[in-house]
Structures are given as C-alpha cells and as structure tokens.
Amino acid sequence: MAKKQFKAESKRLLDLMVNSIYTHKEIFLRELISNASDAEDKLAYKSLTDENVDIKRKDLKITIVPDKEGRLLTVSDNGIGMSKEDLESNLGTIARSGSGQFKANLSEDDKAADKIDVIGQFGVGFYSAFMVADHVTVISKAWDSDEAWVWQSDGADGYTVTQCEKDAPGTDVIMHLKADEDGENYSKYLETYELQELIKKYSDYIRYPIVMEVEDYRQKEKPADAGDDYKPEWETVKEWKTINSMVPLWQRQKSKVKPEEYNAFYKEKFGDWQDPLAVIHTSAEGAVTYKAMLYIPAQTPYDFYTREYQKGLQLYSSGVMIMDKCADLLPDCFRFVKGVVDSPDFSLNISREILQHDRQLKVIATALEKKIKSELVKMQKDDREKYEKFWKAFGTQIKYGVVADYGAKKELLQDLLLFWSSKENAYTTLAAYKDRMPEDQPYYYYACGQSVDKIAKLPQVERILDKGYEILYCTEDVDDFVMKALAEVDGKKFKSVADEDALPQTDEEKKAAAEKAEAGKGVLEAVKEALGDQVKEVRISSILKSGACCLSADGPVSLEMERYMNKLEGGEHMKAERVLELNPDAAPFAALKRAVDAGDKDTVAKYAKVLYGQALLLADLPLEDPAEFAQLVSSLMV
Structure with a gap:
C-alpha cells in the first residue's frame, strides 16, 4: 500500500505540532483521552436522536492498555468510530477537527448543542502522540458500518489506510513508544502508576469511565484447616479498575x-x-x-x-x-x-x-x-x-495588598483589616473603631512599634490616651505604609501619634508653645551643636506630656519606614531626617538649662548624647555605639 502524504503540507508543520505547541510531553495522554471522550459523546448523542443506535450511556468507556514487552500503549474507546473517509479527512489533514466540525453542525440547533459538549476544537491533539511514539496505528470501525480500517504513520513521511477486522465499533490508538535516549524517559508511560497519575491529574473528570488493569495486593483467604499459628499471606492480583472520578x-x-x-x-x-x-x-x-x-x-x-x-x-x-x-x-x-x-x-x-x-x-x-x-x-x-x-495566617498578605500598586485595592480590602485596639485590648476593624470615636476626635490614630507592650509605653501615646482617644497599635513593618496608603476612610484621615499636629492646638496653646520655644532657644542650640549631623533639628515638643524626649522625622521617610528598609538588602541607605524633641516641662530639660547657663559644654554634650540615645531606644532604632552609651550613663552616676 503506497503511502499518502498529509494534506496540510509537510514535515515542518508536523514538527511544529510535535515540538513547539505542547510544553510537556505528558499532555499526549490528556489529548487522546479527550478525543476518546468526544467519540463517546458523539455516539451518546446519536443514541438520543437515532433509534437505530442501540447503546446505553453506562456502557461507554475508555480503556488504557500498556504493553511493556512490545513498548505499546493503547487508548481505546467504544464510541462513534471512523470510516475510511473519516480517517483520511480527520487524521490525514493536520489541524482539521472532526469534533469541531461536529459541533459546528450542531450550532444551528441550540437544543441539540446543549446536549453535548465535545472537547476537541483544533484537530491537533491526536498528533501529540508523535511526541512519545515513533509509530502510531489507529484501528477504527464506524458505528453504522461493517468495515473496519487501520491508519498507520511514522510521522511526517505520510500515512497508509488499509482495511482490517474489528469486532465492535470504536477506535483504538496504538502507540509504539520511542526508545529512551538523550535524557528522555518514554518507558515511564508504560508504567501503570505513572498512567494513573496522569489520568488523575488531567482527565479525572472525563464523563466516561477510564479503565485500566492494575496490580493490587490483597490478603489470601485463610484455609479452612489453618491452625492458630497461621500467618496471613498476601498475593498480587490484577484487576480492571476505573481510574477517574468522572463527576467533579x-x-x-x-x-x-x-x-x-x-x-x-x-x-x-x-x-x-x-x-x-x-x-x-x-x-x-x-x-x-x-x-x-x-x-x-x-x-x-x-x-x-x-x-x-x-x-x-x-x-x-x-x-x-x-x-x-x-x-x-x-x-x-x-x-x-x-x-x-x-x-x-x-x-x-x-x-x-x-x-x-x-x-x-x-x-x-x-x-x-x-x-x-x-x-x-x-x-x-x-x-x-x-x-x-485567618488573620494570623494571612493578615500580612492583606496589608501588602493595600499597599501594592499605589493602593489600587485599598477600597476592596479596608473592611478586612484588623488592628490591635488600645481601648478594647483586642483586635478591631476600622468600622468598629470609627463607631466608638468621640464626636470631637479628628483622626484615626495609630502608633507603630515592635510590640503592643512597647507601643503602650511610648511617650508619644500618652497625650492621645489622656484625651480619651483610641489608638490602633501597629506591630508589623508594613503597617506605616498601610496607613499612608489608606490615607482616609469615611471622611476621617489617619494620623500617627508621633506627628506634631496629631492634636490640634488652640490659639492659647500655640502661644504658650511659642513662648516655651523662645525661652528654651539657647538649650536647643546647644544640644544641636553637641549632636551635630546626627539630627536635622532639636525642638521643643508638642507631642510629649511627661516623657523627657522622643525622636520624630521630617520629610517623606518616617522612622518606621527606615526601620523597615534597614531589613531589606540595599535599603539601609534610606534614612529619615531625624528630629530630637525635648519636653521643656521635664526635669532633664531643667538640668540641661542649668548646664547651658553655667557654660558647661562638656556636661551639655553628655546630657545631649544620653537623651538622644534614649530617643533612639524608644524608637526601636539601634544605638550607633552601645558601649559608649553605657559608659556615658555610668559616668553621670559617679
């Protein structure tokens, strides 16, 4: 029998189908099973519309048979089958889909189309067999014919179609697997466990049973005359088993x-x-x-x-x-x-x-x-x-989602956020926080730190709590970014307790603060001179109540951002512009003023470094020289 050439041109196209379209070779089994399922669907549809088709849906199945000795893998169905013309048309023309044509023929009848959902569309799935096989044989008998035909091909060289014998309608696709070489293991597709895994992975929900003979181990039946010392024996048995679940x-x-x-x-x-x-x-x-x-x-x-x-x-x-x-x-x-x-x-x-x-x-x-x-x-x-x-497991991811893409998802996610409440001593949503707000509270207040206990002891939170306002305690590095991304919810803005304007001041309070700043000007200048470039500015604080000092930041980079960036590779260069804030009503400020008034620069320098070190520790920032700081504190105790 002379070979016929593929109608869709040449070796190059088939090479493309085999070597370029599919990422993984294991896909071939999915494609052949899907084709078999389509064949079953077509016959099932025929049984609904043609009284001459005497078959029940429960009798339809797909069979997988590996043959290690012959290096053959067979995928069989008892579906609609193909005539000689079908074989030449569907398999002799690459990229012509018999299923696609079948579906197109149904499109004019919506009711009919609803009864069947064939999978194949492009007519190339069959050729995936050549990824693993060097010879493919297709034996098929159409449901309405007494003749059977065999289609054979080694690939792009062409194919033959000859008459053969086949008892029942349906199609057998028989692949002779390639030899294992160049690191490719084709023999694994003859192992039942590998085939079972691929069926479960890709074709578990094909609507028809996919059956295969598998080995199983079971205990032999106990002999009737066995004594009390009988030890159970096990045997290997082969049995046909349905591999797929069918209904998801x-x-x-x-x-x-x-x-x-x-x-x-x-x-x-x-x-x-x-x-x-x-x-x-x-x-x-x-x-x-x-x-x-x-x-x-x-x-x-x-x-x-x-x-x-x-x-x-x-x-x-x-x-x-x-x-x-x-x-x-x-x-x-x-x-x-x-x-x-x-x-x-x-x-x-x-x-x-x-x-x-x-x-x-x-x-x-x-x-x-x-x-x-x-x-x-x-x-x-x-x-x-x-x-x-859930929040313990994935809350951080929700927060990252708020920050990502310049806050594109913040409105979607803001209702899911939880923060620790200073008032409730438990997690709270933003909505519940807002419901508890006093009428005069201007902002959502938050404070950042390494733990709830540490945040509660920050000197910056004292004045906010004393006003009866609730604070959201933020203990994750990403939290400061989250608050800045949220910016405002339901007409209320977010404000860090460390911000100078966290509590709006009356005119009288502003006047008193200005007078204190003017009175302490000499102290501020002396401390700035002692600290040099370590701080951008030293100023009288409007955010401290009883605490002696704290650290804040000017500019777009907050202290929280600096802490976060310090943990990232290359992020250590992002520094906040540090401001040392001093409480003019605290005893350390009075001690500083006495040293300044006495012209004792050495004592002023020591006091300035101690206060700056305290501020760094309160801000969870590292001391530049812990040993020097410890020695300095000790010297002041003598």
Whole structure:
C-alpha cells in the first residue's frame, strides 16, 4: 500500500505540532483521552436522536492498555468510530477537527448543542502522540458500518489506510513508544502508576469511565484447616479498575455535598493536612458560564512569602484540566486561595495548555474576587474566632495588598483589616473603631512599634490616651505604609501619634508653645551643636506630656519606614531626617538649662548624647555605639 502524504503540507508543520505547541510531553495522554471522550459523546448523542443506535450511556468507556514487552500503549474507546473517509479527512489533514466540525453542525440547533459538549476544537491533539511514539496505528470501525480500517504513520513521511477486522465499533490508538535516549524517559508511560497519575491529574473528570488493569495486593483467604499459628499471606492480583472520578465535586449541588466531602477533596487535591477555614462553591450562567470551588486555607504554606510560591487556581475546560495554576484568576491580595474553576467558555490556545487573555477570563476573575471578599467579611461577622485565625495566617498578605500598586485595592480590602485596639485590648476593624470615636476626635490614630507592650509605653501615646482617644497599635513593618496608603476612610484621615499636629492646638496653646520655644532657644542650640549631623533639628515638643524626649522625622521617610528598609538588602541607605524633641516641662530639660547657663559644654554634650540615645531606644532604632552609651550613663552616676 503506497503511502499518502498529509494534506496540510509537510514535515515542518508536523514538527511544529510535535515540538513547539505542547510544553510537556505528558499532555499526549490528556489529548487522546479527550478525543476518546468526544467519540463517546458523539455516539451518546446519536443514541438520543437515532433509534437505530442501540447503546446505553453506562456502557461507554475508555480503556488504557500498556504493553511493556512490545513498548505499546493503547487508548481505546467504544464510541462513534471512523470510516475510511473519516480517517483520511480527520487524521490525514493536520489541524482539521472532526469534533469541531461536529459541533459546528450542531450550532444551528441550540437544543441539540446543549446536549453535548465535545472537547476537541483544533484537530491537533491526536498528533501529540508523535511526541512519545515513533509509530502510531489507529484501528477504527464506524458505528453504522461493517468495515473496519487501520491508519498507520511514522510521522511526517505520510500515512497508509488499509482495511482490517474489528469486532465492535470504536477506535483504538496504538502507540509504539520511542526508545529512551538523550535524557528522555518514554518507558515511564508504560508504567501503570505513572498512567494513573496522569489520568488523575488531567482527565479525572472525563464523563466516561477510564479503565485500566492494575496490580493490587490483597490478603489470601485463610484455609479452612489453618491452625492458630497461621500467618496471613498476601498475593498480587490484577484487576480492571476505573481510574477517574468522572463527576467533579463542583458540578454537584451545594446542598448535596457534605462538609467532610469538601474537606477531603481539599486535603487530597492541595496537599494540606488541615481542614480549610472556608469553602466557596459558586456558579454563574449567562454571558460567561462557569463553576468554581474555592478554599481559604487555615495555615500559611511554608513557602508563601518566598519567590518559589506560585499562586493560581486549577483551570478546567469541560472537565479537562488545562492549567494547574492559573494566576490570572486571582489578585495578588488573595494569592493564598486554592481551588478550581471549570468553564466551557474559555478561549483556549491551540495546545489547550495556556489561556488566551480574553474578556471571559477577566469577568470570572472579577466575580471571584468579590466572592472571596464577601466570604471573608461574612466570616469576620459570624465567626470572629475563625476570622482571627485567618488573620494570623494571612493578615500580612492583606496589608501588602493595600499597599501594592499605589493602593489600587485599598477600597476592596479596608473592611478586612484588623488592628490591635488600645481601648478594647483586642483586635478591631476600622468600622468598629470609627463607631466608638468621640464626636470631637479628628483622626484615626495609630502608633507603630515592635510590640503592643512597647507601643503602650511610648511617650508619644500618652497625650492621645489622656484625651480619651483610641489608638490602633501597629506591630508589623508594613503597617506605616498601610496607613499612608489608606490615607482616609469615611471622611476621617489617619494620623500617627508621633506627628506634631496629631492634636490640634488652640490659639492659647500655640502661644504658650511659642513662648516655651523662645525661652528654651539657647538649650536647643546647644544640644544641636553637641549632636551635630546626627539630627536635622532639636525642638521643643508638642507631642510629649511627661516623657523627657522622643525622636520624630521630617520629610517623606518616617522612622518606621527606615526601620523597615534597614531589613531589606540595599535599603539601609534610606534614612529619615531625624528630629530630637525635648519636653521643656521635664526635669532633664531643667538640668540641661542649668548646664547651658553655667557654660558647661562638656556636661551639655553628655546630657545631649544620653537623651538622644534614649530617643533612639524608644524608637526601636539601634544605638550607633552601645558601649559608649553605657559608659556615658555610668559616668553621670559617679
């Protein structure tokens, strides 16, 4: 039999199909199973519309048979089958899809189209077999024919079609696997465990049973005459087993899925040992049809804050997995969410490996973002203990989301934020904080530090608390950035207790402060001279009540930002312009004034360095020379 040449031109096109379109060779099994499923679908549809087709849907199946000795892997279906003309048309023309044509023929009849959802679109999936095989044989018998035909090809050199014998309708795709060479292991596709993993990974939700003969170990039956000392014996048996689940959990009605089923699916699918905090089971129909099942984990993955962590949802199209992690379906702020999305409406690229960026994808992503936010708000209101567990695991990520992209997501996320309350001595939302505000309170007040206890002892918080105002205690490095990104919520601005204007002053208070500054001018100048370039300015403080000193900053870089940047590689060059603030009503200021009035520059310098060191410690900033500071304090005690 003379070889026929592929109609779609040449070796170059087939090489492109085999070597360029598919990223991973293992995809070939997914493609062939999807084609087999399409063949089953077509026959199932025929049985609904043609009384001559005597077959029940429950009898349809896909069979996988590995043959190690012959290096053969067979994928069989008992679907609609192909005639000689079908083989030449569908397999002799690269990029012609029989499934695509079948679907096109149905498009004029919407009712008919709704009954069947074939997977194939492009007509190239079959040729993925040549990624792993050096010879492919297709034996097929159409459902309405007594003749069977065999199609054979070694690749781009062409193909032959000859008549053969086949008992039942359907198609067998028989691949002779390539030899293992150049680091490629093709033999693994003859191992039952490898085939089972690939079926579970890509084709678990194909609607028909995928059966394969697998080895199992079981205990032999105990002989009737066995004595008390009988030791159980085990044997290896081979049995046919359905590998795939067929009906995905997300396709079932929510009311018919038990919580333990949701949890078991999550732990098996995503490798977690803890139950998730929440599950979001949702669907939509209309312009874009999809089903989704999302999970909010209870713990932070070990690599969550590393570059190695990959966000994304598993993406399915009509039950076939297209992507393991589709990042475009999740915003970064919700990158901790796990789950699956299944839609027949995705615009796939030719290899079904990656998604074309289209309107459908954006619509689904926007809807899921709202669903996740809604579920978290509901958890926050209905189960505060569970929400605080979530916050402990992923609160930092929510805060990063507020800061990212110049605050683009801050309105989405601000309702989810929790901060420690000075008044409640517990976590509070911004909404609850605002509800407790006295009418005369001008701002949301916050204070940054390394811990709640340390912040509560800062001299800057004293005057705010004495006014009866509540303070949000911020203990994470990112918090100062969060407050600046939020800027204002519900008409109220955020103000650090360290800001000079944190408490608006009356005219009388401003006049008294100016008089104190003028009276202490000589002291301020002497301290600035003693400290030199270590500080930008020394001034009379309007933010201290009983404390002797504190450190503040002028300019866009706050002390909190400096602390944060010091932890980053290359960030040590970002410095705040430091200002030493002194309380003119505190005893240390009086001691300074006596030394200045006496012209004792040595004592002034010592006092200035001690106060500056205290201010650094209060601000959680490092002393430049701890040994010198300790010696200085000791010398003043003599």
